[in-house]
Amino acid sequence: MLCAIRCFSEEKCCAASYDTSTSICRLDTSENCCVDKEIVDGWETFKTDKYETPCTGCISYGTSSYKFSEDYKSWNGAKISCVCLGGKFLEAETTEENNFIKAELNTMNTGINGYWLGGYSFNKDGRFEWISNPGQPMTYSDMHSSQPNAPTRELCLIYWRSIGYAWGDGSCSANQPYVCEFVKT
Numbered sequence: 659m660l661c662a663i664r665c666f667s668e669e670k671c672c673a674a675s676y677d678t679s680t681s682i683c684r685l686d687t688s689e690n691c692c693v694d695k696e697i698v699d700g701w702e703t704f705k706t707d708k709y710e711t712p713c714t715g716c717i718s719y720g721t722s723s724y725k726f727s728e729d730y731k732s733w734n735g736a737k738i739s740c741v742c743l744g745g746k747f748l749e750a751e752t753t754e755e756n757n758f759i760k761a762e763l764n765t766m767n768t769g770i771n772g773y774w775l776g777g778y779s780f781n782k783d784g785r786f787e788w789i790s791n792p793g794q795p796m797t798y799s800d801m802h803s804s805q806p807n808a809p810t811r812e813l814c815l816i817y818w819r820s821i822g823y824a825w826g827d828g829s830c831s832a833n834q835p836y837v838c839e840f841v842k843t
Contacts, residue, residue: 661685675701713745713840719758724748725838726766726773733814733828736774736836737789747776748837749788756800759837760823770819772828774836777815779827784809786825801825 661683665674673686678700716723731739740747750756763773777786777796784806787794806812806827816828817837828834 677701713743716840717762718842720755721842722755723840723842724759724762725840726762726835727838728768728770728835730833730835731774732833733774733778733830733836736834737776740776740836740838743838743840745838745840747774747789748839749776749790750800751788751796751798753798753800756798760800760817763817763819763823770835772816772818772826772834773823774828774834775815775817775825777825779806779809779813782810782813784827786815786827799825 661674661676664683665671665685668685671685675684675686676682713723713725716725718724725740725743725745727736727739729736729739737747748759750759776789778789778792779786780792786796786799786801786806788796802818802821802824804821805818805825808827808829812827812829814828814830815825816834817823818826818828
């Protein structure tokens with residue numbers, strides 16, 4: 659913990675790694691900090707996600723670029739990662755945009771079961787809203803006819819492969835890959 663505190667006290671420190679077996683603290687003084695904690699092989703790492711311009715591995719469509727992350731995170735962790743990368747959670751607001759995303763997911767053919775996107779059921783009633791517009795109904799939806807199937811428990815929106823990447827509800831604490839959107843300026 660002292661290693662992390664040392665990092666936070668240094669202005670240009672973006673990541674601190676601490677080896678519990680040797681008590682060695684390593685500091686990374688890279689730029690563009692957005693901290694995420696990870697534990698691997700006894701190392702507690704406070705790392706950063708960085709958005710590289712142009713977006714590495716992103717696919718462009720219209721006025722946005724999209725990153726299909728294969729990192730498994732909770733819905734909230736995925737949301738934070740998108741922001742840390744300089745973007746936002748995907749909000750597929752038109753049929754055309756959604757069809758583009760679904761076509762990419764099918765083309766990628768990763769075998770991954772689902773990808774988080776930025777919809778949430780704030781009222782726990784199965785009605786989803788974009789996190790950038792709480793209280794406003796979605797003007798477009800691709801919710802599958804069998805969904806939501808657990809409207810009071812599964813509050814986060816996900817593309818499910820088993821239903822052709824149509825939208826469904828998912829448990830927010832489940833770790834899934836996700837899609838980030840970067841609006842071109």
